Amino acid sequence: MKLKLGYNRVLVIGLIMGVAASAAQAFFQVIPPVADGISFLGHPAGLLNWIVNNLFGTDLAITKAFIVYPPLTVIGVFIGSFVAAARNKELRLRPGPVRKKVSAGILGFLVANFGLLWGACPIRTALLVSYGSVLATIALASIVIGVILAGVYMQSSAKRGISQ
Secondary structure, eight states, rough: OOOOHHHHHHHHHHHHHHHHHHHHHHHHHHOOOOOOOOOOOOHHHHHHHHHHHHOOOOOOOOOOOGSSOOOOHHHHHHHHHEEEEEEHTTTOOOOOOOSOOHHHHHHHHHHHHHHHHHOOOOHHHHHHHHTTTTHHHHHHHHHHHHHHHHHHEEEEEEETOOOO
């Protein structure tokens, strides 16, 4: 038996699952566990906090899922992508296109810190908006505005032939 799922069926199944999950939470007090997916801002921070806590005996905040073992997902993704690139003969170490190293460092620092300040990925932010969170609405609007501004900037830089 072949299962064919068209776009409409997937949409209907997604809607049914969403409504069922909402109804389970609303009427049966079902509380799902806190999701801690792959995060390239939160997991490195959790890894650093875990290392500092274990080396120096501090009490920095760590997600409950990572009390015993640290979040090694980012290291695993890095190693996995390195091995996959080497195996497929696509591994080339070369300098990046950024000419102004200081501005790249400052912008990367700002992106990481604003991400840690909010503490949520864009998907979780959108989910929190659907739950009616005002702060998440502001954060999602900021993400959208930032993506649009970055796209406009990159497009104008490409037209001028500038690579930073």
